[in-house]
Amino acid sequence: MSAHGDFDVLVIGAGFGGMYMVHSARQHGLRVHALEAGGDVGGTWYWNRYPGARCDVESLEYSYGFSDDLQQDWVWTERYASQPEILAYADHVATRFDLRRDISFTTTVRSATFDEERSRWIVRTEAGEELSGQFLVTAIGCLSAANIPPFPGLEHFGGEWQHTGRWPATGLDFSGKRVGVIGTGSSGVQSIPVIAGQAEKLFVFQRTPAYTVPAHNRALSGEEEKAIKADYPAFRAANRLMITAMGSRFPLNDVSALAVSPDERERLFEERWERGGLGFMGSFNDLLIDAAANELAAAFVRNKIRTIVEDPDVAGRLCPTTTIGCKRLCVDTGYYATFNRDNVELVDVAAAPITEITAAGLRTTERAFDLDCIVFATGFDAMTGALSRIDIRGRGGMPLTDAWAEGPRTYLGLGVAGFPNLFTITGPGSPSVLANMVVAVEQHVDWITGCIEHLRTRGVREIEPTAEAQDAWVTFVADVADFTLFPTCNSWYLGANIEGKRRVFMPLLGFPEYVEQCERVAAKGYEGFALI
Numbered sequence: 001m002s003a004h005g006d007f008d009v010l011v012i013g014a015g016f017g018g019m020y021m022v023h024s025a026r027q028h029g030l031r032v033h034a035l036e037a038g039g040d041v042g043g044t045w046y047w048n049r050y051p052g053a054r055c056d057v058e059s060l061e062y063s064y065g066f067s068d069d070l071q072q073d074w075v076w077t078e079r080y081a082s083q084p085e086i087l088a089y090a091d092h093v094a095t096r097f098d099l100r101r102d103i104s105f106t107t108t109v110r111s112a113t114f115d116e117e118r119s120r121w122i123v124r125t126e127a128g129e130e131l132s133g134q135f136l137v138t139a140i141g142c143l144s145a146a147n148i149p150p151f152p153g154l155e156h157f158g159g160e161w162q163h164t165g166r167w168p169a170t171g172l173d174f175s176g177k178r179v180g181v182i183g184t185g186s187s188g189v190q191s192i193p194v195i196a197g198q199a200e201k202l203f204v205f206q207r208t209p210a211y212t213v214p215a216h217n218r219a220l221s222g223e224e225e226k227a228i229k230a231d232y233p234a235f236r237a238a239n240r241l242m243i244t245a246m247g248s249r250f251p252l253n254d255v256s257a258l259a260v261s262p263d264e265r266e267r268l269f270e271e272r273w274e275r276g277g278l279g280f281m282g283s284f285n286d287l288l289i290d291a292a293a294n295e296l297a298a299a300f301v302r303n304k305i306r307t308i309v310e311d312p313d314v315a316g317r318l319c320p321t322t323t324i325g326c327k328r329l330c331v332d333t334g335y336y337a338t339f340n341r342d343n344v345e346l347v348d349v350a351a352a353p354i355t356e357i358t359a360a361g362l363r364t365t366e367r368a369f370d371l372d373c374i375v376f377a378t379g380f381d382a383m384t385g386a387l388s389r390i391d392i393r394g395r396g397g398m399p400l401t402d403a404w405a406e407g408p409r410t411y412l413g414l415g416v417a418g419f420p421n422l423f424t425i426t427g428p429g430s431p432s433v434l435a436n437m438v439v440a441v442e443q444h445v446d447w448i449t450g451c452i453e454h455l456r457t458r459g460v461r462e463i464e465p466t467a468e469a470q471d472a473w474v475t476f477v478a479d480v481a482d483f484t485l486f487p488t489c490n491s492w493y494l495g496a497n498i499e500g501k502r503r504v505f506m507p508l509l510g511f512p513e514y515v516e517q518c519e520r521v522a523a524k525g526y527e528g529f530a531l532i
């Protein structure tokens with residue numbers, strides 16, 4: 001469908017947020033249209049097709065709960081779903097609810113300007129199309145603006161290169177090739193074991209070692225699925241009460257790591273390690289609050305690394321010294337053991353940084369590497385990057401990038417003062433990446449459509465956060481973060497991975513309390529918003 005026309009609601013993005021927004025807006029009788037840069041639905045799972053890409057949230061949880069028929073019908077095959085399976089799920093949802101008729105694909109939004117006279121958003125695409133909507137909803141993902149470090153010489157590279165978050169659907173053939181992977185966050189940690197099995201030689205360029213725990217991925221047993229499907233709504237409800245909106249089957253152990261004996265501590269860490277996944281950080285209640293407790297968990301993982309990796313020197317270089325969980329914990333399948341392979345070499349680019357990409361490969365301050373392929377697993381301009389790449393202008397032509405020059409400022413992570421009728425699904429200042437994203441998305445969409453209905457039944461043209469409510473919210477989000485160890489390391493949560501980006505902790509920890517606040521705001525007639 002080509003992009004033109006006037007709508008009640010315009011949506012940017014057709015990943016999990018945009019898809020449900022389209023569906024929900026329709027259910028509320030709104031004329032809605034979504035614009036999507038990709039060639040089909042899926043968002044993150046459309047773009048991140050790199051080898052080994054897999055969700056780090058369990059599949060029975062990382063799925064929509066808005067339709068009981070959907071959650072009963074869909075069958076997940078593995079504990080953690082692979083990228084192709086999640087993309088197949090997105091395709092199924094789009095077909096089942098006939099979403100594609102209200103989505104324009106391969107349509108990149110260039111600008112969105114609020115027309116104050118008409119109280120409408122005017123959206124222009126790269127192809128020059130123009131659309132308008134009373135409401136603009138951004139559903140552009142928290143990890144969608146790929147970050148490729150500006151190494152000099154990339155344009156001269158004679159081989160093939162790709163960023164993990166822009167992986168071609170046709171894939172890359174690594175057989176018989178010398179491959180370099182730059183970056184050891186989740187994308188590197190997931191792809192490195194798979195690429196190592198295909199390439200002739202793999203160089204892993206590591207700047208900061210990551211903490212990763214085993215996924216212990218496996219086929220889902222029919223029994224497990226049956227037990228959840230017997231009362232899926234109750235399972236969803238239990239998860240929504242968890243701090244991260246997931247993991248109710250193995251919740252936080254509400255005990256300090258410092259309050260138990262060394263043997264008991266080891267036993268509990270081991271139990272979580274054996275179960276696998278992000279729940280490791282729930283071994284004790286103070287791992288992300290108390291540096292001494294955190295160090296105990298970090299030391300446990302370092303011991304595991306030394307046990308798995310045969311060469312003590314390589315093991316030493318793989319051992320992180322930073323706060324565990326401060327950067328997002330990775331979940332892997334065979335990552336550390338990959339470094340026991342003869343065809344894999346770990347290169348420390350903290351000690352000797354990459355200086356340039358050459359025609360033949362790349363060069364560090366110490367050595368030149370001949371490469372046929374370079375994989376950039378170098379992450380994203382997270383949380384705000386996708387928004388700031390669109391020229392968004394609010395009242396008086398104010399660019400969003402100016403309003404956020406000192407870091408993102410929102411109310412509830414849903415609205416921005418000076419930008420009326422703009423809603424930001426999983427925006428900065430909301431739980432987003434610190435929660436199960438699908439649950440976070442559904443909560444936002446339900447809140448937004450409820451809000452729009454409230455406005456329309458009362459004949460309100462515009463809604464916009466007050467500056468006071470927004471200031472108080474920004475302070476609240478920072479206070480919550482300051483209560484934890486999160487602000488102490490250079491993570492993408494803080495924008496610290498992007499040169500020049502203002503260091504502000506962007507997501508909000510604590511899904512259940514956040515939901516309560518959103519519901520209270522709505523119940524009080526959208527307290528903290530000006531309704532005009």
Ligand code: NA7
Pocket residue numbers: 143149164182183184185186187188205206207208328349354377378379380492497
């Ligand atoms: P991440 O977690 O941001 O990881 C990016 C990696 O790339 C990380 O190891 C970086 O090292 C490394 N990097 C970035 N720039 C450079 C340069 N210039 N030189 C060397 N190494 C570099 O991104 P991912 O895609 O892996 O994961 C993002 C999220 O997706 C993940 O947390 C999950 O939620 C899913 P650094 O640590 O900055 O030293």
